[in-house]
Amino acid sequence: DAGITQSPRHKVTETGTPVTLRCHQTENHRYMYWYRQDPGHGLRLIHYSYGVKDTDKGEVSDGYSVSRSKTEDFLLTLESATSSQTSVYFCAISEGGRGGELFFGEGSRLTVL
Amino acid sequence: SQQGEEDPQALSIQEGENATMNCSYKTSINNLQWYRQNSGRGLVHLILIRSNEREKHSGRLRVTLDTSKKSSSLLITASRAADTASYFCATDAIGGGADGLTFGKGTHLIIQP
Numbered sequence: 001d002a003g004i005t006q007s008p009r010h011k012v013t014e015t016g017t018p019v020t021l022r023c024h025q026t027e028n029h030r031y032m033y034w035y036r037q038d039p040g041h042g043l044r045l046i047h048y049s050y051g052v053k054d055t056d057k058g059e060v061s062d063g064y065s066v067s068r069s070k071t072e073d074f075l076l077t078l079e080s081a082t083s084s085q086t087s088v089y090f091c092a093i094s095e096g097g098r099g100g101e102l103f104f105g106e107g108s109r110l111t112v113l
Numbered sequence: 114s115q116q117g118e119e120d121p122q123a124l125s126i127q128e129g130e131n132a133t134m135n136c137s138y139k140t141s142i143n144n145l146q147w148y149r150q151n152s153g154r155g156l157v158h159l160i161l162i163r164s165n166e167r168e169k170h171s172g173r174l175r176v177t178l179d180t181s182k183k184s185s186s187l188l189i190t191a192s193r194a195a196d197t198a199s200y201f202c203a204t205d206a207i208g209g210g211a212d213g214l215t216f217g218k219g220t221h222l223i224i225q226p
Contacts, residue, residue, distance in 0.1 A: 040218065042218035042219055043216040097213070101161060102203075103158070
């Protein structure tokens with residue numbers, strides 16, 4: 001299994017509070033991604049990174065920010081959580097970049113009350 | 114926006130039977146990939162087929178690609194209870210953004226013992 005760790009795995013928070021999800025990899029892959037998975041929508045890309053301090057927006061980036069200060073860590077921040085951000089969040093990594101095989105973490109289930 | 118759409122949304126078969134899932138997509142692609150997701154887990158890459166390939170095999174998996182019809186199928190032969198999972202197709206669209214893959218909503222496969 002690819003070395004990808006997401007934390008926390010489960011979190012319940014209240015509307016308006018900040019939340020940070022962490023993705024840590026031990027594979028030294030250049031590309032990292034954050035997806036959210038919701039019933040009826042499948043997986044949708046939030047943000048991705050193609051190197052340290054190099055990030056870009058995905059399909060559903062509003063309300064989210066990311067940071068990558070080290071190759072191994074990719075942080076997803078919800079500055080002020082809303083109920084619509086209740087979801088399961090998956091981190092993925094890729095060695096070859098766009099179009100390549102993705103390796104996924106186990107997911108972080110976030111509930112915003 | 115959803116590039117790939119799996120069909121059927123749900124499929125229930127007896128153990129030992131073959132399972133076929135289909136994926137249709139809208140724009141030209143570089144490659145198409147299939148992933149499996151067990152309940153409560155992250156996605157796992159199964160197979161990648163390039164646009165210039167028509168068929169690919171991996172163990173009990175057979176994937177076909179028809180670029181003229183913009184469709185792909187995943188066949189699982191001699192199904193087992195452990196094959197119970199959701200299956201997603203993901204496409205790398207030509208001219209797509211640097212983020213790469215777009216996922217469908219998945220087919221939920223149940224193998225009855």
